Amino acid sequence: MQMVNFNEEQIIANGAVIYNQRPKIEAIADSIWKNGFDLLLFTSSGGSQAMLDPFAFYIRHMSRLPVESVLSANLMTGDCNRIGPKTVAFLTSKSGNTAETVEAARWLKAQGVRLFAAVGQADSTLESICDDTVVYGAGRPQEMIFYLLIGRLLYHSGDFEAYPRFADELQGLARALAEVRKQADEKCRRYALDYCKEPYNIWIGSGDLWPTAYSYSMCVLEESQWIRTKSVSSPEFFHGTLELLEDDVCTTLLLTEGPTRAQDERVKSFAARHTQKLTCFDTKDYELPGISDEFRKLLSPVVMAAVLQRISKNMEQITGHSLDIRRYYRKESY
Amino acid sequence: MQMVNFNEEQIIANGAVIYNQRPKIEAIADSIWKNGFDLLLFTSSGGSQAMLDPFAFYIRHMSRLPVESVLSANLMTGDCNRIGPKTVAFLTSKSGNTAETVEAARWLKAQGVRLFAAVGQADSTLESICDDTVVYGAGRPQEMIFYLLIGRLLYHSGDFEAYPRFADELQGLARALAEVRKQADEKCRRYALDYCKEPYNIWIGSGDLWPTAYSYSMCVLEESQWIRTKSVSSPEFFHGTLELLEDDVCTTLLLTEGPTRAQDERVKSFAARHTQKLTCFDTKDYELPGISDEFRKLLSPVVMAAVLQRISKNMEQITGHSLDIRRYYRKESY
Numbered sequence: 289m290q291m292v293n294f295n296e297e298q299i300i301a302n303g304a305v306i307y308n309q310r311p312k313i314e315a316i317a318d319s320i321w322k323n324g325f326d327l328l329l330f331t332s333s334g335g336s337q338a339m340l341d342p343f344a345f346y347i348r349h350m351s352r353l354p355v356e357s358v359l360s361a362n363l364m365t366g367d368c369n370r371i372g373p374k375t376v377a378f379l380t381s382k383s384g385n386t387a388e389t390v391e392a393a394r395w396l397k398a399q400g401v402r403l404f405a406a407v408g409q410a411d412s413t414l415e416s417i418c419d420d421t422v423v424y425g426a427g428r429p430q431e432m433i434f435y436l437l438i439g440r441l442l443y444h445s446g447d448f449e450a451y452p453r454f455a456d457e458l459q460g461l462a463r464a465l466a467e468v469r470k471q472a473d474e475k476c477r478r479y480a481l482d483y484c485k486e487p488y489n490i491w492i493g494s495g496d497l498w499p500t501a502y503s504y505s506m507c508v509l510e511e512s513q514w515i516r517t518k519s520v521s522s523p524e525f526f527h528g529t530l531e532l533l534e535d536d537v538c539t540t541l542l543l544t545e546g547p548t549r550a551q552d553e554r555v556k557s558f559a560a561r562h563t564q565k566l567t568c569f570d571t572k573d574y575e576l577p578g579i580s581d582e583f584r585k586l587l588s589p590v591v592m593a594a595v596l597q598r599i600s601k602n603m604e605q606i607t608g609h610s611l612d613i614r615r616y617y618r619k620e621s622y
Numbered sequence: 623m624q625m626v627n628f629n630e631e632q633i634i635a636n637g638a639v640i641y642n643q644r645p646k647i648e649a650i651a652d653s654i655w656k657n658g659f660d661l662l663l664f665t666s667s668g669g670s671q672a673m674l675d676p677f678a679f680y681i682r683h684m685s686r687l688p689v690e691s692v693l694s695a696n697l698m699t700g701d702c703n704r705i706g707p708k709t710v711a712f713l714t715s716k717s718g719n720t721a722e723t724v725e726a727a728r729w730l731k732a733q734g735v736r737l738f739a740a741v742g743q744a745d746s747t748l749e750s751i752c753d754d755t756v757v758y759g760a761g762r763p764q765e766m767i768f769y770l771l772i773g774r775l776l777y778h779s780g781d782f783e784a785y786p787r788f789a790d791e792l793q794g795l796a797r798a799l800a801e802v803r804k805q806a807d808e809k810c811r812r813y814a815l816d817y818c819k820e821p822y823n824i825w826i827g828s829g830d831l832w833p834t835a836y837s838y839s840m841c842v843l844e845e846s847q848w849i850r851t852k853s854v855s856s857p858e859f860f861h862g863t864l865e866l867l868e869d870d871v872c873t874t875l876l877l878t879e880g881p882t883r884a885q886d887e888r889v890k891s892f893a894a895r896h897t898q899k900l901t902c903f904d905t906k907d908y909e910l911p912g913i914s915d916e917f918r919k920l921l922s923p924v925v926m927a928a929v930l931q932r933i934s935k936n937m938e939q940i941t942g943h944s945l946d947i948r949r950y951y952r953k954e955s956y
Contacts, residue, residue, distance in 0.1 A: 353658025355703070361857030365829065369689070369791045378801055388857065487821060488850050500885065506854070506862035514865055516822050518852045520840070523695030523722065526956065527668025527839035531949050545744045546697045560955040576673045615865050622860065622892040 289471050293601045295464045305427030310455065312435055316404060317440035320542045327373040327440075329401070330357040333388045336380045337504030340524075342496040342589045343434045346557060349547060351447035351502020360392035375401045378437075380430065384412020393417045406433045429465065432458055433556045450582065461587075462580035465594040468574045476598035478498040479540075479567055484607050486538040486565075489606035490529060493541070493554050494522035495548030497571075500592050508600055522551035526558075534561040544588040569595050625807050629799045637796020639761030644770055644789065650738060650754045651774035657736070658823045660706040664691040665730075667722045671713045672837030676830040676923045677712075677768045683881060685781035694726035709735045712771075714764065718746020727751045740767045750842045762798065765808075766792055784916065794912035797940040802908045808934035809811050813874075813901055818906040818941050820872040820899075823849060824863060827875070828856035829882030831905075834926050842934055847943040856885035860892075877904035878922040903929050905914075 292339040324591055328347060331341040337359055346356035358368045360379075363457070377396050381389045383409040390425065393403055415421040424431050436455055443451035483489070489509065493501030498521045498607035520529045522541075535540065539559050543552040558568045571591040576584060584591075604611045662681060664674040671693055677693035692702045694713075700953040711730050715723045718741040727748055742759065751756040756767050770789055777785035799837045812923055816822065823843065828833030832855045839851035854863045856875075865871065873893050877886040905925040910918060918925075938945045950956070 314842045334858060343703070349700045352703050359855075359857055361885060362829070362882070366683045367829075369686050377868070391781070466841070492898075493703075495696070503862075509627070511862040511865045516852065517865060518850065521693075522670060523693055524840070528837075528845040528949075530956075531951060532850060533950070548696070551695060551699070554956065558950075562950070616896070617860075617865060622864075622888065 290479075291470070292605045294473070299428070299466045299469075301397070301416050302426050302529070303432070303465075304429070306424055306432045307459050307461075309422055309427075311434075312459075313402040313422060313433060313436040314455075317437050318442070320376050320402070320404075321444040322440060323402070324374055325376045326354060326374040327376070328353060328355045328375040329368065329369045329375055329378055329396075331360045331389070331392050331396075332365050332380050333360050333386050335503045335507035336382070336386065336389065337587075338499035338507070339382060339431060340378060340434065341499040342431075345440045345496045346586060347378075347438065350442055351445055353445055353447075357423050359389040361394050361582065364388070364395055369503050371396070371399060371401065371585060373400060375399075376404065377401050378404050378434070379414065379418070380406040381414055382408040382413075382415040382433055384409045390414055390417070404437070406430055428462065428591065430466050431590050431593075432461060433588070453580070453587070457555050461567070461590070464576040464579050465590060467577055468591055468594040469575050469598055472595040473598045473602075475594065477602040480599050480603040480606050481566075483538050483565070484513075484515070484603050487516060488538065489517045490532065490537065490539045491517055491519040491542075492522055492525050492539070492552075493519075493544070494551040495544050496546045497542045497544040497552075497588050497592055498522075499589060500596070506597050508596070508611070511617060512600075512613070513607065513609055514615075517580075520546065522555045525555050529557065533559060535562075535564045537563050538565045539563050539567070541566065541568045542592055543568060543572065544592075545562060545571050545585045546588050547585075571595075624919055625804070625932075626811075626939045628803060628807070633800045633803075635872060636762040637766070637799075640722075640758055640764070641793050643756055643767075644792075645762075645776050647756060647767060647770040648774050648789075651863075653776070654738075655711055655775055655778040656738070657895060658708055658713050658846055659710045659736075660688060660708040661689060661704045661710070662689045662703070663702065663709055663711040663725070663730075663735070664689070665711055665726050666693045667694050667720050668712050668718070669825045669837045670720065670723065672833035673765060673923075674712060674714060674768065675833040676765075677772045678880050679830045680697070681776065684776055685779055687775070687779055687781075694722040697726050698729055700724070705735065707734060709803070710738065710842070711735050712738050712768070713748065713752065713951050714740040715746070715748055716742040718748040724748055724751070735876065738771070740764055749815050762796065763927065764793060764859075765924050765927075769920070781945075786915050787914070788920070791917060795924070798910040799924060801911055802925055802928040803932055805908050806929040807932045810929065811936040812830035813931050814937040814940050817872050817899070817901075818849070820938050821850060822871065823851045823863075824866065824871065824873045825853040825876075826859050826893075827853075827878070828885040829878050830879040830880045831840045831876045831886075831922050831926055832856075833928070834923055835876050838930050842874070842930070842945070843949060846934075846947070847937060847941065848949075856861050856882065856889045859889055864892065867893060869898045871897050871903070872899045873897050874924055875900065877902060877906065878926075879905050879919045880922050881919075905929075923925055926939045
């Protein structure tokens with residue numbers, strides 16, 4: 289059977305949209321490095337924050353650079369006490385007009401914070417506020433912007449010597465992720481067929497894949513398929529949610545190739561004994577042609593996003609519930 | 623009707639167990655202040671981490687003191703890059719033998735970090751590793767230990783001038799929280815009767831009450847009543863979970879008196895329009911005899927815990943499912 293809603297050429301072309309901006313993105317990183325900084329602050333909302341969070345994670349794990357990741361809504365109410373005269377903030381929003389993110393950008397700007405934004409639409413409010421903006425349009429995956437930007441910063445700080453090779457390989461990332469989609473499709477279609485009507489779905493992940501577990505369940509299954517979920521991180525699963533497991537409780541575990549993999553394996557071993565409906569999606573199962581093994585540990589979020597997209601694409605076809613239907617989101621004011 | 627499983631004298635006596643250790647706790651704070659620190663690190667697991675998190679929140683909101691809150695499991699895999707020669711860590715565990723927390727304590731100790739623990743049982747592993755330990759035994763609420771310890775640090779840093787009065791008033795905290803339980807019982811019993819069989823329960827909270835929403839739903843409803851939940855913070859609710867709301871979706875909102883209250887009020891206004899099964903628990907609704915209004919904004923977590931305890935106590939009686947029954951937790955190894 290042919291893959292539903294899959295256009296390989298388009299995926300590769302969308303990768304080029306971002307990779308082609310590498311010189312611009314690296315120049316921004318160079319300028320940030322040259323000016324110095326007292327804090328690298330990642331702030332956005334919802335799925336956009338979840339996309340950014342792994343980059344704060346990589347900075348923490350690879351360096352001593354000062355870094356914080358704070359939801360824009362919480363930033364505005366005082367949840368970061370490290371903002372200083374040399375702080376640099378990184379924001380992202382597909383529309384460029386997400387209310388809390390725009391408000392946070394204005395508030396940071398008023399304090400003299402340097403602002404970088406990755407935005408889908410040109411000429412958005414966010415772009416008008418920020419010092420540097422990369423407009424990605426149809427470019428995917430958006431994470432590539434931050435692999436280049438943050439990778440280059442970590443290269444300058446001496447924490448990521450292999451960055452130039454890594455960045456060169458990113459030219460082939462979109463193609464590799466198209467291959468991942470092909471490898472994952474059959475399993476994901478089966479998953480969508482089996483579980484699209486489950487009354488409750490536990491989603492589990494850790495480390496650089498915790499934001500993926502959190503946002504895929506909330507921003508895709510809940511928001512665009514109206515499917516009920518509970519997401520919990522792998523270590524926290526053992527402090528409560530484990531008690532819900534029974535043979536018929538649908539449980540989905542994401543396994544990362546990052547430093548928290550053992551946390552996921554612990555869940556896998558436990559859950560396999562206590563539910564018949566356990567599905568594990570493991571980035572390790574997917575070949576990434578053209579990407580060196582040494583860089584795989586940095587790429588779990590984009591590999592997993594490519595896998596999970598095959599659930600979404602199949603599920604909307606199976607349920608007849610388009611991913612674009614909303615009851616309330618951006619349809620009424622609140 | 624008489625309140626189920628409620629012993630006011632015992633509650634007041636349990637408060638005294640902790641308040642009586644005020645001199646010891648303040649002496650520890652004084653010593654920490656005198657020695658200086660480069661980071662205040664809160665690390666534990668599950669519900670214990672959720673109990674600590676508001677204190678990291680208060681430090682961030684009231685001061686520029688360096689602070690981090692990191693799950694012990696994540697700390698061990700490299701999720702904090704600020705540990706230094708003068709770091710002080712705060713840990714808590716009822717049993718004093720929670721695996722990840724103990725492991726984190728050992729790992730921190732090996733790096734020369736000064737360790738403070740609040741532990742329920744005397745002579746635990748955690749106590750044997752830590753520099754300073756407060757054993758609380760039957761003492762409740764355990765948060766009082768940290769109000770005294772962290773309050774005193776913020777007093778020394780010049781960020782909490784009113785601390786001495788606040789600490790004096792804490793002598794009456796347990797009594798005030800017994801009054802809260804009486805004020806809340808009828809509503810909570812009704813809640814337990816109405817919703818103890820709901821197939822899915824959305825729990826929402828923000829700021830210093832987000833840890834309460836997270837841990838009450840996971841560590842009480844899931845773990846000890848096997849009730850399915852989804853917890854989400856008030857700002858994040860609007861980035862996905864809102865789409866699940868329909869007339870019959872059981873939704874429980876906690877409203878704080880802290881700086882994020884407006885986030886909760888936004889949820890209240892939206893949810894009231896889209897489900898018939900919305901319950902709001904608002905700390906503002908409860909009188910705290912003997913506690914000055916100016917300190918209420920610091921006490922939302924303990925006030926809400928007192929309220930929610932009335933759900934638990936009523937629910938176990940109604941469902942006949944004791945809060946102490948477990949399928950797996952600490953019953954099998956994993």
